[in-house]
Amino acid sequence: MIRFDRVGVTYDGSESPALRDVSLRIEEGELCLVIGHTGSGKSTLLGAVNGLVPHFTGGTLSGRVVAAGRDTALYKPRELADVVGVVGQDPLSGFVTDTVEEELAYTMEQLAIPSAAMRARLEETLDLLGIADLRHRALRTLSGGQQQRVAIGSALTAHPRILVLDEPTSALDPTSAEDVLAAITRLVHDLGVTVVLAEHRLERVSPYADRVIYLAGDGTVAQGRPDDILGAAEIRPPVVELGKLAGWEPLPLSVRDARRAAVRLRQQLPGTPPLPCRPTRTGQASPAVVAASGVVVRYGPLVAVRAASLTLHGGECTALMGRNGSGKSSLLWALQGTGGRAAGTVSVGTAGTDPARLPPARARQLVGLVPQTPADLLYLDTVEAELDQADRDVSSNRPAGIAEPARDILDRIAPGMPADAHPRDLSAGQQLALVLAIQLTAAPAAILLDEPTRGLDYQAKAGLIRILDQLAARGHAVVVATHDVEFVTRACDRVVVMAEGEIVTDGPATRVLTASPTFAPQIAKILAPLPYLTEAQVAAGMDRVAVS
Amino acid sequence: MTRTRPVGRAPRYRPTLWSPGGRLPRLLHPVAWWIWALSLGVAASRTTNPLLLLMILAVLGVVVALRRGDAPWARGYRYYLFMALAVIVIRVVFRIIFESGVTPGDFILFRLPRVPMPSWYAGIQIGGPVSSEAVLSAALDGARLACLLCCIGAANTLANPKRALRVLPSALYELGVAVTVALSVAPQLVDSVQRVRRARRLRGGGNRGLRALRAVAVPVLHDALERSLLLAASMDARGYGRTGTATRASRRLTAVLLLTGMAGLSVGAYALLDAGAPAGLGLGGFAAGAVACVAGLALGGRRVSRTHYRPDPWRWPEWVVTACGLVSAVGLCVSAGYNAAVLNPSVYPLHWPSLPLVPAIAILSAALAAVVAPSPPAPATHAEVEPQRHTVVRDLAGAAR
Numbered sequence: 001m002i003r004f005d006r007v008g009v010t011y012d013g014s015e016s017p018a019l020r021d022v023s024l025r026i027e028e029g030e031l032c033l034v035i036g037h038t039g040s041g042k043s044t045l046l047g048a049v050n051g052l053v054p055h056f057t058g059g060t061l062s063g064r065v066v067a068a069g070r071d072t073a074l075y076k077p078r079e080l081a082d083v084v085g086v087v088g089q090d091p092l093s094g095f096v097t098d099t100v101e102e103e104l105a106y107t108m109e110q111l112a113i114p115s116a117a118m119r120a121r122l123e124e125t126l127d128l129l130g131i132a133d134l135r136h137r138a139l140r141t142l143s144g145g146q147q148q149r150v151a152i153g154s155a156l157t158a159h160p161r162i163l164v165l166d167e168p169t170s171a172l173d174p175t176s177a178e179d180v181l182a183a184i185t186r187l188v189h190d191l192g193v194t195v196v197l198a199e200h201r202l203e204r205v206s207p208y209a210d211r212v213i214y215l216a217g218d219g220t221v222a223q224g225r226p227d228d229i230l231g232a233a234e235i236r237p238p239v240v241e242l243g244k245l246a247g248w249e250p251l252p253l254s255v256r257d258a259r260r261a262a263v264r265l266r267q268q269l270p271g272t273p274p275l276p277c278r279p280t281r282t283g284q285a286s287p288a289v290v291a292a293s294g295v296v297v298r299y300g301p302l303v304a305v306r307a308a309s310l311t312l313h314g315g316e317c318t319a320l321m322g323r324n325g326s327g328k329s330s331l332l333w334a335l336q337g338t339g340g341r342a343a344g345t346v347s348v349g350t351a352g353t354d355p356a357r358l359p360p361a362r363a364r365q366l367v368g369l370v371p372q373t374p375a376d377l378l379y380l381d382t383v384e385a386e387l388d389q390a391d392r393d394v395s396s397n398r399p400a401g402i403a404e405p406a407r408d409i410l411d412r413i414a415p416g417m418p419a420d421a422h423p424r425d426l427s428a429g430q431q432l433a434l435v436l437a438i439q440l441t442a443a444p445a446a447i448l449l450d451e452p453t454r455g456l457d458y459q460a461k462a463g464l465i466r467i468l469d470q471l472a473a474r475g476h477a478v479v480v481a482t483h484d485v486e487f488v489t490r491a492c493d494r495v496v497v498m499a500e501g502e503i504v505t506d507g508p509a510t511r512v513l514t515a516s517p518t519f520a521p522q523i524a525k526i527l528a529p530l531p532y533l534t535e536a537q538v539a540a541g542m543d544r545v546a547v548s
Numbered sequence: 549m550t551r552t553r554p555v556g557r558a559p560r561y562r563p564t565l566w567s568p569g570g571r572l573p574r575l576l577h578p579v580a581w582w583i584w585a586l587s588l589g590v591a592a593s594r595t596t597n598p599l600l601l602l603m604i605l606a607v608l609g610v611v612v613a614l615r616r617g618d619a620p621w622a623r624g625y626r627y628y629l630f631m632a633l634a635v636i637v638i639r640v641v642f643r644i645i646f647e648s649g650v651t652p653g654d655f656i657l658f659r660l661p662r663v664p665m666p667s668w669y670a671g672i673q674i675g676g677p678v679s680s681e682a683v684l685s686a687a688l689d690g691a692r693l694a695c696l697l698c699c700i701g702a703a704n705t706l707a708n709p710k711r712a713l714r715v716l717p718s719a720l721y722e723l724g725v726a727v728t729v730a731l732s733v734a735p736q737l738v739d740s741v742q743r744v745r746r747a748r749r750l751r752g753g754g755n756r757g758l759r760a761l762r763a764v765a766v767p768v769l770h771d772a773l774e775r776s777l778l779l780a781a782s783m784d785a786r787g788y789g790r791t792g793t794a795t796r797a798s799r800r801l802t803a804v805l806l807l808t809g810m811a812g813l814s815v816g817a818y819a820l821l822d823a824g825a826p827a828g829l830g831l832g833g834f835a836a837g838a839v840a841c842v843a844g845l846a847l848g849g850r851r852v853s854r855t856h857y858r859p860d861p862w863r864w865p866e867w868v869v870t871a872c873g874l875v876s877a878v879g880l881c882v883s884a885g886y887n888a889a890v891l892n893p894s895v896y897p898l899h900w901p902s903l904p905l906v907p908a909i910a911i912l913s914a915a916l917a918a919v920v921a922p923s924p925p926a927p928a929t930h931a932e933v934e935p936q937r938h939t940v941v942r943d944l945a946g947a948a949r
Contacts, residue, residue: 056781081787093775094782096725098732105857110787112853119858140735154786338749361752369750376747379766393752424770438751 001162001194002026002049007063008219009044009053018044020219022063028161029192031185031208033199033226035235036215038427038457042198045215046164049196050084051077068161082111084162085155089170089455091147092139100142100150101135107158118157125153129183143324145176149183156187162194163187170200170455173324173483177204184208200457203237203486203522206230207254227251235458238486238522241535245542258526269530269541277489277510277533286314287350289445289477290335290367295344297330297501304330306501307344312446312477317468319488319509320481322498328481329372331498332448335479336369349445361397368444372451374435378423383410383434386423390438403443410437413467429460433467446477453484465491489513489521489533570863571922575617578707579715580866580921584873585703588914591880591907592695593821595891596688599903600880600911601695607915608702615917616705617924628701632694639690640683647676649686654679655898681895688895714856717845721854725788729779733772740771790853798847805844812837865920872916879910 002025009019018041026032036042047053051072054061065072068083077084085107088094097103104125108118126132129149134142139150148168155163165184169177185208187193199205206212212229214222222229230240231251239258243251246265252258290312297305305327312318320328333339335346337355346354348366355363371377380386387406394402410417414433417426423434432452439447453461461484468491471478482488488495488509495512497505497519505512514524514531524533532538585608592604616622643649644660654677662675710731713724744767753763783789816834819825880891885906893901 050785052781052785056784077784078787078790081785081790084785086782086785088778088782090778092736093778095732096779096783096786096788097728102857107786109855109857110790112855115855115857115859118855122857139732158787336750338746360749364750364752371743371747371750373743373747375770376744376767377751379763390751397752442752 001028001030001068002196003064003066004048005064005066007048007061007065009041009048009059009061011057011059017219018059019048019221022219022221024213024221024223026194026196026211028194029188030210031188031195031197032211032213033197033202033205033209034213034215035199035202035229035233037217037235037459038429040215040217041219042215043166045213045221046086046166046196046198048072049162049164050080050086051075052086078110081107081160082158083160084164085152085158085160087148087151087155087163087165087168089167091144091151094151095139095147098139100131100137100139103139103150104154104157107154111158113158121157121159125157128156128186129153130179143176144172145179148172148176148180152180152183152187156193160193162196165195165197167198167200167455169204174485175323177201181205181208200455201484202230202235203239206237206240207256209253226253238535239526242523242526242538245535245539255522255525258522262526265538265542266527266530268545269527269532269538270544271530273530273532273537273541274544275537275540277537278491278493286316286475288312289314290346290348291352292335292346293344295331295334295346296342297327297334297340298342299340304501305334308498308501308503309344310335310496310503310506312479314445314475314477315472316494317472317478317480317492318494318496319492320479320496320498321483321488322504326498327501328498329450330501332369332450332479332481335446336367336448337363338369361393364439364444365394365398365442366444366446368439368442368447370432370435370439370447370449370452372454374431374452375424377435377438378431381422382420383417383423383426384419386434386438387419390441394441394443398442402441404441406437406441409440410434413437413440413470414463427460428455429457429463432456432460432464436467440471444476446479447471448479448481450481451483452480453482453487461487485513485519485521489524570865571920573923573925575708575711575860575924576615576706576869576921577715577860577862577866578709578712580862580869581707582703582712583870584914584917585699585706587873587877588702588911589696589699590821590877591911591914592692592699594880595907596685596692597891597893597901597904597907598688598691599901600891600907601688601691603908603911604695604914605698607911608698610915611918611921612702612705615921615924617708618926619708621709622705622924625701625705628698628705631701632697635694635697636687636690639693640686643682643686644678645674647673647678649682650677650679651681651896654681656680657683681898684898685895711860715860718849718854720845720848733775733779736775737768737772740768744768744771802844802848805840805847809837809839809841809844812840865922868920869917872913872920876910876914879913880907 004022004024007019007022008017010017022045034042034045044053047057048061048065049067049072051065053059055072055076061073067080070080070083072080095103096106101122104122105118108121113121126135129152131146131149131153134146134150139147142150152163152165152168163184168184169180172180181204184195184197188195188208197205206226209226211223212226214229214233216222222233227250230236230253231244239253239255240251243258243261246262248258248261252261288311290310292311293309294307295305295309296303296307308327308331310331320331322328330339334341337346337358338360341356346356348355353366355366358366378386380389387410390406391402410433413436414430417430417434423431426434436447436449452464456464465487468478468480480488480492492509495505495507495509496503497512505515510531510533513520513533514528517525517528520528521533523535523538524531527538532541588604588608592601595601612625616625647660656677657680659677660675662673665673710728713727716724741764744764748760748763753760812833814837816830816832816837819830819833883891886904890902890904891907893899
């Protein structure tokens with residue numbers, strides 16, 4: 001269905017090719033998963049399928065790409081629109097019209113499909129993706145998962161034989177992501193559509209994949225059966241890690257297969273893990289840094305946060321979880337003092353100062369917040385200039401001067417970032433580190449991060465965990481709003497779960513994460529009822545078994 | 549208008565002009581509303597008779613009140629009314645301040661102190677006597693303009709502007725797309741500005757001054773640029789501009805034809821509306837412009853192959869609405885059966901204007917649109933009925949499996 005023949009792609013102005021000598025075949029009806037680190041060429045590979053690379057992006061493509069029998073050298077992306085459907089990362093910026101029905105019809109209108117056929121196809125697509133009740137809604141008012149399903153639907157109405165999806169679930173909460181992935185697998189199984197899918201969160205999709213393409217990062221590609229590739233690749237989901245550790249053959253890819261293989265392991269492992277899932281900090285008597293009680297945030301008639309009370313301690317990393325729209329962001333902004341707060345109190349430090357009563361420049365010296373899109377804070381031309389500006393901002397507002405220059409902080413948390421790079425050219429992980437360094441220059445007692453894991457790959461997440469550990473060790477109170485259970489397992493000591501603006505659960509990470517099977521990391525799901533959360537714990541447990 | 553490539557032949561139900569269902573709740577074809585409203589506008593431009601103008605306003609009011617939908621654009625009619633009022637007020641105030649139109653023998657209402665002007669600027673006088681005749685004629689002139697404004701407002705209120713854009717000939721399709729994209733991107737831009745301004749406070753910055761402007765503008769513009777690139781890629785991947793295979797010569801010819809056509813139409817429209825211009829110029833310019841435009845659109849549309857989802861049908865209510873609008877225009881343009889002077893009653897001497905029968909009936913006939921046009925679909929029924937219908941469909945599909 002898709003054939004790459006010794007394909008190489010070099011973008012204008014870059015020395016090394018983004019892809020080199022790539023040859024692959026993707027057969028009809030396969031779900032093909034493309035994995036690799038950020039910047040390894042995933043988007044280039046996907047864009048080459050329908051000719052957006054190089055027709056739209058520029059650059060040089062050598063070799064041949066044939067999709068559904070059409071050579072992309074001869075056909076432009078628009079002439080492939082009837083055989084290749086494309087869905088991007090951010091559905092909202094790809095929408096041309098503003099209501100669901102019109103958006104679904106758009107591709108068909110361009111393909112000149114007669115109106116009677118168009119209506120029939122549109123109704124089928126609405127039902128196929130379960131979005132019939134949204135048909136008259138404005139696209140902007142939909143949730144992220146609904147928008148993504150509409151985007152998939154608008155590609156599907158053209159009846160393409162290939163569907164290309166570039167990280168369709170990276171911006172979604174787990175439930176919406178499940179909806180989208182369920183829709184995608186239904187397309188593969190019921191309609192035989194060939195799907196090419198790039199995804200960071202391997203644990204979500206690896207069970208469904210028929211084939212995996214791994215981009216090593218130097219432009220070369222390895223492809224094959226999922227268990228072969230995932231077993232050898234640098235990036236792999238926890239279930240594969242566990243399988244390799246236990247030496248299971250064939251390597252399980254889904255929790256179900258792994259549970260069946262783990263019967264013996266569950267009997268052997270000691271009842272309590274010999275290691276805690278995170279190293280416990282010595283000197284736990286940390287003071288309360290932020291004490292909030294009865295915080296209410298409302299937008300007109302909508303109550304976003306309903307009388308939430310929360311105490312944050314220095315040296316503790318807290319995860320704030322809950323589905324989209326449960327009030328996580330509103331709570332963070334209210335704690336920082338910049339967001340609205342209709343009722344309740346927030347007091348920071350021993351003096352019990354309320355940051356909302358201070359001017360912004362002083363409030364950020366109490367509580368720092370990194371917003372969902374960190375790039376919103378960056379407006380200068382180089383990393384250097386941003387760091388200098390951060391120093392100036394702080395020294396002009398603080399009698400004691402700066403505790404530590406921004407450059408030093410950045411070198412500590414993310415060493416080796418080029419000073420003359422443009423902030424917009426940095427990867428998502430680097431931008432996050434830069435903004436974090438800028439916010440830390442003000443030396444806040446508490447630092448809040450709103451969905452920092454969005455769009456980060458495994459490497460960047462590991463880097464973020466190191467940074468957060470460092471911050472906690474220096475006595476900051478850290479809060480991370482996130483959906484990523486695997487990340488929370490490794491990064492956080494405490495988990496707070498919100499629903500409909502209320503705090504539902506608040507407790508140690510180990511207890512909260514193992515309490516419910518749906519909310520648990522993969523290893524906990526496989527080894528339940530044993531309270532193991534990470535491979536390190538399992539490895540230690542196995543050592544214990546081997547010794548005795 | 550658009551040629552469709554046949555992609556499989558499905559047995560299809562073609563609603564004919566007289567098929568039942570013409571008056572089921574739906575939105576009337578936007579072109580019908582525009583013709584109707586513009587015809588009333590032509591009628592309004594022919595008269596300063598306050599009684600006729602009031603009748604036109606009443607007709608507009610009744611039709612708008614009965615036949616507008618529930619969409620955002622449909623709630624804007626009162627802003628046009630405010631604008632209309634402002635036009636009258638401005639006209640009268642100017643007439644009062646700049647003494648003009650006062651003839652000897654007028655009834656002087658009051659006198660404003662005169663501002664002495666330099667001798668080289670003698671054409672305009674500020675202050676002086678204000679007569680009731682001058683004020684009244686200014687008000688009537690203003691009322692005519694206000695009435696025209698209300699006609700445009702009514703068309704915008706009654707016809708969905710997005711659906712009106714879809715009626716554009718395919719040669720102008722790109723223009724329509726640009727407007728649609730702008731309409732959907734504008735709110736995103738507002739969101740983006742709000743988000744960045746809020747985020748800026750996290751860095752301790754204020755929202756005033758040049759630096760703040762840069763700190764907000766740079767991220768917003770970066771965002772907008774990124775989004776427009778993504779949108780362009782998405783449109784390309786979805787087949788936008790698939791068959792744009794016009795040669796350069798044919799594109800140029802299309803442009804020339806359209807431009808001359810537009811110029812002809814403007815000249816013609818101006819001459820037709822201005823009672824003082826020779827009738828030949830008006831009709832001739834109009835006809836020549838129309839021919840050039842149609843030719844240009846046909847030439848431009850030849851290269852396009854595209855279809856419309858749910859095209860608006862044109863059935864008998866559309867015909868009737870169009871016709872009753874045209875009747876009102878013709879009734880006031882062709883002065884048959886009444887004395888043309890009653891359309892523009894003189895204010896010398898001041899007297900109560902008479903109501904000519906034929907023009908009055910012509911204008912009233914336009915009110916027929918309120919009865920003939922189908923009522924707009926109720927928005928609440930969408931929300932309530934649709935999900936039920938589709939659960940039924942899904943249940944049936946489930947049962948079949």
